[in-house]
Amino acid sequence: MEKIKVKKVILARRPHGALKKEDFAIKEDKLGEPQPGDVIAETLFLGIDAGLRALMNEEPSFAPNYKLNEVLFGQGIGRVIMSKNDQLKEGDIIFAPSYPWQTAVHFTADQIKEGKIKKVDASIPPSLYVSTLGNNGLTAYFGLLDIGQPKEGETVIVSAAAGGVGQVVGQIAKIKGCKVIGIVGTDRKLRFIKEDLGFDDGINYRAENVEAKLQKLCPTGANVFFDNVAGDVGDSVLKNLSLHARYICCGAVSAYNKQPRDDIGLRPQFILIERGIKMQGFIIFRDYGDRLDEGLKQLTEWYREGKLKHKETVIEGIENVGQAMVDILSGKNIGKLVVRVAADAQVAP
Numbered sequence: 404m405e406k407i408k409v410k411k412v413i414l415a416r417r418p419h420g421a422l423k424k425e426d427f428a429i430k431e432d433k434l435g436e437p438q439p440g441d442v443i444a445e446t447l448f449l450g451i452d453a454g455l456r457a458l459m460n461e462e463p464s465f466a467p468n469y470k471l472n473e474v475l476f477g478q479g480i481g482r483v484i485m486s487k488n489d490q491l492k493e494g495d496i497i498f499a500p501s502y503p504w505q506t507a508v509h510f511t512a513d514q515i516k517e518g519k520i521k522k523v524d525a526s527i528p529p530s531l532y533v534s535t536l537g538n539n540g541l542t543a544y545f546g547l548l549d550i551g552q553p554k555e556g557e558t559v560i561v562s563a564a565a566g567g568v569g570q571v572v573g574q575i576a577k578i579k580g581c582k583v584i585g586i587v588g589t590d591r592k593l594r595f596i597k598e599d600l601g602f603d604d605g606i607n608y609r610a611e612n613v614e615a616k617l618q619k620l621c622p623t624g625a626n627v628f629f630d631n632v633a634g635d636v637g638d639s640v641l642k643n644l645s646l647h648a649r650y651i652c653c654g655a656v657s658a659y660n661k662q663p664r665d666d667i668g669l670r671p672q673f674i675l676i677e678r679g680i681k682m683q684g685f686i687i688f689r690d691y692g693d694r695l696d697e698g699l700k701q702l703t704e705w706y707r708e709g710k711l712k713h714k715e716t717v718i719e720g721i722e723n724v725g726q727a728m729v730d731i732l733s734g735k736n737i738g739k740l741v742v743r744v745a746a747d748a749q750v751a752p
């Protein structure tokens with residue numbers, strides 16, 4: 404049988420400062436012959452996550468760093484096109500949190516036994532599994548509900564509110580009966596979170612003074628802050644939190660393109676002590692790895708009930724994965740940023 408040709412996205416050099424599309428390259432390769440228990444999947448979508456930028460550096464991060472000239476990986480979804488495995492048949496849709504960024508992938512029997520890939524419900528548009536029903540949704544779900552513990556009537560603030568994680572955070576907070584304020588970088592995103600997602604209010608941090616606007620929108624302070632960006636936005640919100648507020652450190656996008664991490668910003672200890680604020684970080688797979696099914700079940704239910712809307716920005720073609728990483732860090736995406744690899748893969752309505 405003729406070997407399947409694939410295109411792979413590799414890290415061509417370690418980025419310094421702002422990511423450039425030249426930091427990535429495409430390499431051609433061929434897949435090996437599938438052995439008993441193996442499957443081959445064609446790639447449908449890759450989910451582009453802002454946090455993956457940290458794995459491109461030399462310094463250690465939340466997961467093993469990418470190696471130079473080797474294929475990159477992130478959350479991905481594929482369709483089985485060849486199966487020698489009893490549990491998986493041609494046409495099944497599979498998700499992997501560490502899916503190699505290539506046009507088709509050979510998953511071995513051992514990888515399948517170890518649970519590295521998971522069959523998902525083919526009746527749901529596949530791109531949702533690299534977004535609202537994937538890492539992003541799970542991060543929003545556990546970060547907000549487990550760490551933030553929002554109560555009905557409380558005010559929740561979320562930064563990068565129109566992005567992959569942020570769009571889910573705000574909607575879950577609405578489901579829980581909270582007032583939601585989203586912080587975003589454009590007026591178009593502001594309209595999206597208010598008109599499409601039903602957030603109560605929003606702030607464009609590039610055009611408005613975040614501190615002053617927050618004092619107006621929540622004069623007694625907000626109760627929960629789900630922070631995706633840190634930096635100046637994080638400092639401004641911290642100053643506007645109430646007694647016993649919860650500050651969830653999910654990500655720090657404002658610093659990802661900076662090296663080294665030398666932007667010290669506000670020293671928060673006094674505010675934390677005086678207002679009894681809890682500030683906590685987390686890594687979804689490390690801290691909630693044994694509860695992911697619980698989160699997926701609830702997110703799927705909300706999605707099916709029409710309570711979780713989902714928007715995505717779609718970039719076409721594996722050749723444009725590098726550009727997609729550049730785009731997410733400069734805020735070009737509204738909703739989840741995905742790369743469609745198989746031209747016929749169905750995008751979410």
Ligand SMILES: NC(=O)c1ccc[n+]([C@@H]2O[C@H](COP(=O)([O-])OP(=O)(O)OC[C@H]3O[C@@H](n4cnc5c(N)ncnc54)[C@H](OP(=O)(O)O)[C@@H]3O)[C@@H](O)[C@H]2O)c1
Nearest residue numbers: 452453454566567568587588631632654655657686687734
């Ligand atoms: N802790 C975990 O386990 C975990 C898991 C998954 C994701 N995360 C984190 O969740 C966050 C969101 O990830 P995502 O993949 O869903 O990305 P995203 O929110 O879809 O995209 C990133 C957004 O960050 C905003 N941004 C960029 N530069 C900024 C700056 N200087 N200041 C403020 N905002 C800036 C942009 O929106 P604007 O136009 O609004 O600026 C951009 O759209 C990231 O911090 C990521 O690392 C954490």
